[in-house]
Amino acid sequence: MRRRKLLTGALAAGATAIVGAGTASAATPSGDPAAGLEEALFRPPAAQPVPLTLLTAQTAAARRAFRAAHYTDLGQALPGLLATAAATRNAATGRARQQASGALARAYVLTAELASKQHSDAAWVAADRALLAARESGTPVPVGEASRVLAITMRRSGRWSSAVHLLTREAAELDAAEERTAAVRTTLLLTAAYSAATGGDRSAALALLDEAEEDVERLPEVPGLFTVEATRAQVDIYRIGALNALGIPDMGVKVAAGLNVNHMPTEERRARAWTDIGRMWHALGDGTQTFAALRQVELEAPQEVRRPALRALTSDLLYGPARVQGLREFAVRTGALAA
Template identity: 50%
Template sequence: MSVYAATALSSTQIGALIRGRRNARRPKMTQVQLAGKLGYSASWVCRLEAGELVPSWDTILRIAAILDIPPYELTTTTHPPERVPIRDTESPRRAAMVAATVAQGAMEDQGSQEDAVRRRGFLTGTIGVGAAMVTGAPAAATERTSVDPATSLESGLFRPPASQPHSLGQLGQALGRAREDFRRARYVTLGAELPVLLAAADATRESLTGHSKETANALAASAYSLAGELAIKQRSEIAWVAADRALAAARASGQSAPLGEATRMLSVAMRHAGRHRQAADLLLHTSQQLADDPTPQAQAVRAAMLLSGGYTAAHYGDRTTALAMVDEAEHIGRCVNHIQSFKEVTAHATRAQCDGFRLSIFNALGAPDEGVAVIRRISPHAFPTAERRARLHTDAARTWHQLGDYQRTFASLRAIEHEAPEEVRRPSVQALTTDLLYCPVSMPGLKEFAARTAPHS
């Protein structure tokens, strides 16, 4: 049954507003209680507050009545958008992608030649983020700040650009630049460039045989795993697609490290879907298979899998398993020399990054008091990339928020913006910002911060 999107607010803003009002009630209303009043499951309310679905108009009115939210706060806009039929459970980004596709169709003829030049340039290194920063890239690169990275990636996965085979060296260099985009939290640029890289990787591996084909499959697996990382950052369900393609390419490569990283990405997608135990079991089983591979690359991936597994186990309350997996990962990090030099994984099992995962675990377990001690012993300077430092500040913000320390929560959010401005626009971080807007404490600069860091329309 179709309903109409009758709101100008994004799904993330709606979800954050609902969460803020629910938490502000005295006594506080839980997600389970709100779900019971609505006749939905608690997981449905969780997805709603995370901005992963758009409720029907009738449901919006019921929520507004239950939480004493004036309906105009959820629906009023100076310039109401045209009503577009969407399904109640359909991802709002899907609708955004359709609109972007329609707009793109009108521009394809005009921009096709420039796009072809940009694709060649990205893969040969003549155009890329570094060059764009220095020389001033074409308008298409400098005007991306308003593009949703998930929309760009989704369009690229399902409507890939045409590409010719490239050399393995070119693919490796392009993959390296894409990883650098991720490490620096340049997600808009990464979302625009990844479809080009993925299409080139697929075309290349289809053209090769033997050992070269295996190497191309390993590069493709790494590229699709990186696409999964970006999709998870944006709370996009296309993480499933990216993880599935990464696994297929990794199996074809016959290499354990790409297979382990692709499996880790699949487990993260499973975790975000609420399948916590299955995700943890998958990680534990695959990490045990990697235990017999002594290479630093395989052990780096195994350590990253254990870190993800520990955080996943915390989501279903298994404290012992969660902390034990992080301890094992830290042990691997101490034993394997130069483990941090392996760039295919996002998180390395250094002492600082293992502590970062312990902080995430305490947040997931609802034990923020224990997280405070972790925050005090971690130095952000021990984290090698802007993306990892922003992750640390995000976890700190969640800890302070759970403790009701709104001033420190706001300070952590500002630290995220300082380290990686695009991180602060992520849906989960936006939810924290919106919650602060409804907290009982007045904080100078908060409204300006919220306006400045809101996702571009």
């Protein structure tokens, strides 16, 4: 009980292109998938409204690109998707407008996720607009998803306490008895736990993790939330990340040993799992294990390992005391070291 209180701009062809996108574009390590997002937010391309079924299909295709870590293709598709979703919402009324607002909110969620991964300030604008559109949808699940990306943006700017406050407040308003809202609530608790950990609040971080763990043990797993699942594996990954942030990575070794990353459903989530495991080993001074985790990230999602945070980890390992076979070639290949 105590823990409870802690609390046509984008054409159909474009959507099809996202679904069929491969990883060939990952061969350009210096490319920034989020480069066009700022202009897309402030000077969107012209677009016409489309039927809700088509808008839903386009949003789903963009989500698949994110979950597959095809970030270059996602970055190319998002400007048109945002413009089309906004035009569709603006032209609709009543229930159709609410549904279009939900799709627009999720397009902004993807924009904020991609911008955050690339350390772009566009994440702030996208996350704020996501929450506004989500509230207009009148549906709690998009509101929770948008609150999560806004809190991530807050945390990245150093406002971890505000992030925790937003997340726990939104979590408290979600119905814990309904499966999908309960699952979203769990993801908010996990993000709040990691946010608290980045601020050094150990008691809050661990209590929020424990509450999220209680939730996933009490409720059936709900796959298919928009960008992250509410599962035991996700709880374990967030626990490893929080322990890293709190400066006690040794406590995460046992958690990592019991985690089967291969059972996680998407490339993006598996890559994130290996990232946190790599950070754990790096903090413990094990260069070989760190590099092994980085290689797993690359195998799962070649574009993920080229993100700024992963290139920084690679560079830090490269210039550290350990000499790891194959690391220099990996650093060149992923853009952490000039050829």
